[in-house]
Amino acid sequence: MPKRGKNYKDSLKLFDKRLLFDVNDAFGLVLQTAKAKFDESVEVHIKLGVDSRHADQQVRGAIVLPHGTGKTKRVLVFAKGEKAKEAEAAGAEFVGAEDMATKIQTENWFDFDVVVATPDMMGVVGKLGKILGPKGLMPNPKSGTVTMDVTRALEEIKAGKVEYRLDKTNIIHTAIGKASFGPEKLTDNFKALLEAVIKAKPSAAKGQYLKSVTIASSMGPGVKINPIKISG
Numbered sequence: 001m002p003k004r005g006k007n008y009k010d011s012l013k014l015f016d017k018r019l020l021f022d023v024n025d026a027f028g029l030v031l032q033t034a035k036a037k038f039d040e041s042v043e044v045h046i047k048l049g050v051d052s053r054h055a056d057q058q059v060r061g062a063i064v065l066p067h068g069t070g071k072t073k074r075v076l077v078f079a080k081g082e083k084a085k086e087a088e089a090a091g092a093e094f095v096g097a098e099d100m101a102t103k104i105q106t107e108n109w110f111d112f113d114v115v116v117a118t119p120d121m122m123g124v125v126g127k128l129g130k131i132l133g134p135k136g137l138m139p140n141p142k143s144g145t146v147t148m149d150v151t152r153a154l155e156e157i158k159a160g161k162v163e164y165r166l167d168k169t170n171i172i173h174t175a176i177g178k179a180s181f182g183p184e185k186l187t188d189n190f191k192a193l194l195e196a197v198i199k200a201k202p203s204a205a206k207g208q209y210l211k212s213v214t215i216a217s218s219m220g221p222g223v224k225i226n227p228i229k230i231s232g
Helices: 006-012 023-033 081-089 098-107 119-126 129-135 150-159 179-199
Strands: 041-048 060-064 075-078 094-096 114-117 161-165 171-178 210-217 223-225
Touching: 023 179, 023 210, 023 223, 041 179, 060 150, 060 179, 075 098, 075 119, 075 150, 081 094, 081 150, 094 098, 098 119, 098 129, 114 119, 114 150, 119 129, 150 161, 161 171, 161 179, 171 179, 179 210
Parallel strands: 075 094, 075 114
Antiparallel strands: 041 171, 041 210, 060 161, 210 223
């Protein structure tokens, strides 16, 4: 268990961690507990009533948040020819093909946050699966990162597109902005994400879908939101 600092312990005195809050009160508490000297990220953790071991219960997708994430994302695009030129014109930080794959494999290079690939490049990118996969960087058609429309993909990423996917414990972890956004913008982003996750509910999912919803700043304690009030 990591050792917690004074700010974290002081924040815990503000509320009972066992309680469930409505959305407005929860964001108020999270912003009260964001006491670090830097602009903390605000994250959402959603536990779902599904089993990610089954293909028909996977939950994965992407959404452009109304107010972005507050973070500038560096994009690597795997493309050739005209599509490579298109990616460069659309603002990709890095564009290449086999040369980029080799750089990742031989130099352990990861100066990027998102990977986009045209479908014809997936033979090259597929060989990086064991490297990119564990870092959540593998392009995927469901998240719009395997596409011929690289301009649109880049526009969405730069505008604040976030991916959401289950981890092995059936929890989605997604940043929805910075503490400096204030409660209204964070709430808008939160509601947009929740709506997307609810729409993505697999037909094979039985029982309560939203098991728990927790929000927290980077350095603050988690604040639990009542999932019944937001399940729609």
